[in-house]
Amino acid sequence: MEEIENLDFFNMDRRSFLKVVGAIGASAFLGLHHSDISRALELSKTKIIWVHGAECTGCSESLLDAGNPDIVQAIQKLNVDVVYHETLLAQQGIFVDGKPAGTSEMNSEILLDEAIEEGDYILVVEGAVANGPDGTGKYCMYGERTFKEIFKKAASNATLIMAVGMCATYGGINSADSDIADLTDFRGVAFQKVNPSKGMLTELGIEKPVINIAGCPAHPDWMLLTLAAVILGKVDVNDLDPILDRYKRPLVFFPQGNTIHDNCPRRGYYDRGIFDTEFSGDACLWKLGCKGPYTHSECALRRWNGSVNMCTQAGSPCISCCEPGFFDNGAPFYVEAEDKAILSGVNMDTAAKVGVAAATVGVAAHAARRIFFNKDDKKEEEK
Ligand code: SF4
Ligand code: SF4
Structure with missing residues (x-):
């Protein structure tokens, strides 16, 4: 004994x-x-704090749609403790004289503060962080506090930050070009668009390991498999470079040598130069604005909604929602990319008609891929 x-x-x-x-x-x-x-x-219980900034909650909804495993199975199997999730918790928050009142059981603001204080958690960020106006962060409030202040505290004590969706990763629609973009000054966790020097962590002077799960919304498998890999110790959170691209996206889901175009169910039509010019057809969606040739993600392989379907398969042009700089880089969504003069004079119609579509179109798309993103966005494939 x-x-x-x-x-x-x-x-x-x-x-x-x-x-x-x-x-x-x-x-x-x-x-x-x-x-x-x-x-x-x-020891095996992994705490997760999930905070929401400026966003639509689409990534949380996407997570709830996860199929294999579903969210409940994943939480149980990985022994995860979701300590705080703004939209899954019962909403509470009583303030007296500007201060949260009650206990952590009664008041989620106190619960969040206590969980942050305890430390040792993975911070999941959904949504952009407002820096405006003038660095105050007041364009996004959590009760009486700015989200910028909450993010600062939560990021400082986290072991790892996983940014999910385009708003948290690169600013998303919040950072799109507009007359008020400079005033609102929304930032992603580690980038603003493709610029790492304008990420909120840099702004706050905080250094933490970050994984960016791109997408608008992020695919549930990308979120859950990444969390699983971290929790099960399959990746070294202190040495993430080998598994991420330069935008901190996991290479396994955002392969640099492949685009959606490479595996698109409509690819046969593209190669034969057969393009839809109206929606609800069967052919290639290039002329309806498809950005699949420039978009590095595995949507066409993994597919969505339990691997049943994906954008181009369902008849919607890819709007490049996984690439940093979205949505300005993908806009205008339903206008042929050639119209933006990014193909450097190569005419897709002519290319198809003269019967060298496959070769020429391939070269054109390759050229387009180089030109599509910002000039300082050096081509990732060369990495
Ligand atoms: S251009 Fe778009 S619709 Fe056409 S084959 Fe490529 S990814 Fe598919
Ligand atoms: S196919 Fe394109 S638009 Fe659709 S989810 Fe994938 S990257 Fe986004």
Whole structure:
């Protein structure tokens, strides 16, 4: 019995574990190793704080649509404790004299503060962080506080930050060109559009490991598989460079050598120069504004909604919602990219008509891919 008591529970493999439990009975084992087991559960429990800035909650909705595993299975299997999630918690927040009143059970503002104070959590950020007006952050408020202030506290104590969706990663629609963009000054966690020097972490002088799950919304599998890889220790959070591209997107989901165009179900039409000019046809959507040839993501392989469908398959041109700089880079959505003169004079019609469509179009798309993004956005494929 003494020998069993002194067994190293933490380093026991499953076979030995079952043998010991079988030999002395489960309840005796639990009694002997009660504190070890409690410690093990404590250690394996991963806390997640999920905060929302300027966004539409589409990424949380996307997460709730996850199919295999679904969100409940994922939380149970990964032993995750979602300590705080703005839209999944019952909404509470009583203020007296400008201060949150009550306890953490009664008031989610206090719960959030306590969870941040405890530290040791993965911070998931959905939504952009307002820096405006004039660096105050007052264009996005959490109760009585700015989201910028909440983000600063939450980011400072996190072990890892996972930014989900285009708003949190690169600013998204909040950072799109407009007359008020400079005033509102929305930032992504580590970038504003493609500019890392304008990310909110840089603005605040905070250094933390960041993973960007791009997409508008982010695919549920991309979020859950990334969380699983981190929680199960499959990736070293202190050495993320080998698994991320220069925009901090996981290479496995955003492959630099492939675009949506490479695996698009409509690709055969493209190669034969057969293009739809009106919606609801069967052919290639290039002339309706498809940006699939410039978009590095695995949508056409993984597909969406339980791997049933994806944009181009369903008849909607890809609007490049996974590329940094979205949506300015993808706009205007339903206008042929050639109209923006990004193909440097190559005419898709002519290319198709003269019967060298496949080769010429391929070269044109390759050229377009180079020109599509900002000049300082050096081509990732060369990495
Ligand atoms: S241009 Fe768009 S619709 Fe056409 S084959 Fe490429 S990805 Fe598919
Ligand atoms: S196909 Fe294009 S628009 Fe659709 S989800 Fe993928 S990247 Fe976004």
